[in-house]
Amino acid sequence: MSSEPDAERDAILAALRPVVDGIAATFGPVCDVVLHDYRNPEESVVAVAGSLTGRAVGGAMSEIGMRVLARGDEAQDELNYVTRTRGGTLVKSSTMVLRDSTGAVFGALCVNVDVTAVTQVHGLLGALAGLGAAPAELPTTTFGNDIDAVVDALFDVHQSKQRGSWAELDRAERLELFGGLDTRGVFAVRGAVEQVAARLGISRASAYNYLSRARAAHDTSTGGPA
Numbered sequence: 001m002s003s004e005p006d007a008e009r010d011a012i013l014a015a016l017r018p019v020v021d022g023i024a025a026t027f028g029p030v031c032d033v034v035l036h037d038y039r040n041p042e043e044s045v046v047a048v049a050g051s052l053t054g055r056a057v058g059g060a061m062s063e064i065g066m067r068v069l070a071r072g073d074e075a076q077d078e079l080n081y082v083t084r085t086r087g088g089t090l091v092k093s094s095t096m097v098l099r100d101s102t103g104a105v106f107g108a109l110c111v112n113v114d115v116t117a118v119t120q121v122h123g124l125l126g127a128l129a130g131l132g133a134a135p136a137e138l139p140t141t142t143f144g145n146d147i148d149a150v151v152d153a154l155f156d157v158h159q160s161k162q163r164g165s166w167a168e169l170d171r172a173e174r175l176e177l178f179g180g181l182d183t184r185g186v187f188a189v190r191g192a193v194e195q196v197a198a199r200l201g202i203s204r205a206s207a208y209n210y211l212s213r214a215r216a217a218h219d220t221s222t223g224g225p226a
Contacts, residue, residue, distance in 0.1 A: 006039075009106045012098060013037055016109060017047045023111060024049035030114040036061055037107045038069055041189050042147045044107070052091070052112050059145030063154055063184065064095055068108055070185030075105050082115065083141040086153075090116045091141075112143075151192050154184050155199055166200045178207075179214035187211060 013035065020033045032050025038061070045059040053062075061069070068075045079094045092115045098107040158180045169177070178196075186192050197207035 005100055005102070005104075008100050009037075009039070009098075012100070013046055013107065016098075019109070020047045021049045027111075027113060032112050034110045034112070035107070036065055036110065038065070039106060041065075041069060045145070046107075050112075052089075052114055053085070053143035054145070055143060056145050060147035060150055062110075062143045063141050063150055064093070064110070065108060066150065066154070066185030066188065068095060068097060068105070068185070069188045070183060071105075073099075073103060073105050085141065085143060088116075089114055090119050147189055148195060151186055151189060151195055152199070154181060154186050155196055158184075166202065174210055175214045175217055178210045179218055182211060182214060182218075 016035055020035050024031055024033045029050070030052065032048065032052040032055065034045055034053070034055050035047040036044040037046045038044055041061055043058045044061040044065060045055050045057055048055045048057055048059075064078070068078075075097050077094070077096045079096075080092060081094075082090060082092045084090055091112050093110060093112045096109045096111075097105050098109065099105055158177055166174070181187065181196065186196070193207050193211060194204055197204050200207070
């Protein structure tokens with residue numbers, strides 16, 4: 001039997017399911033809308049309309065969802081941000097967090113719109129007008145139904161910022177790697193510590209040790225728990 005908070009959250013999600021279809025129908029095939037229940041990060045997608053990001057019911061949260069999950073009840077809506085998928089599509093998105101009556105974050109409603117063609121037209125008009133400024137480099141994000149693929153993508157991004165392999169990193173750089181992954185919500189996912197440890201070629205115990213030290217360093221620098 002569901003607890004009272006869970007019953008309330010289930011009711012909110014149920015009320016939003018027709019909203020998912022309505023928003024997607026309004027924008028057409030350039031849009032998809034995804035409803036997430038963060039109580040189950042590995043299978044957070046509970047409703048989806050549209051196929052822009054290839055999501056399916058029962059799929060995992062994206063990198064953006066991990067970031068929201070990491071911020072917990074401090075998370076805020078993220079509106080009208082533009083990223084690039086790994087396939088090169090430019091996507092303008094809005095992520096609106098869902099809260100229960102206590103203010104606790106438990107999910108999100110995400111709207112994604114393909115703006116690739118709009119951006120190309122904008123660039124063409126700018127060139128014709130003599131405004132040839134180079135477009136800003138956009139962050140790449142991973143949308144996928146497999147949580148392991150999302151964790152791997154985040155790991156690759158953070159490792160690429162380091163100056164060498166794990167064996168070549170000093171203690172501060174190793175803590176920075178684990179702290180960065182933790183800030184992005186990677187370790188909120190079940191089994192992520194083991195997955196990262198395998199990618200680095202270190203033991204599970206070593207990975208947990210570095211994660212603990214990174215969190216302690218973060219708490220010291222911020223004056224309190226994260």
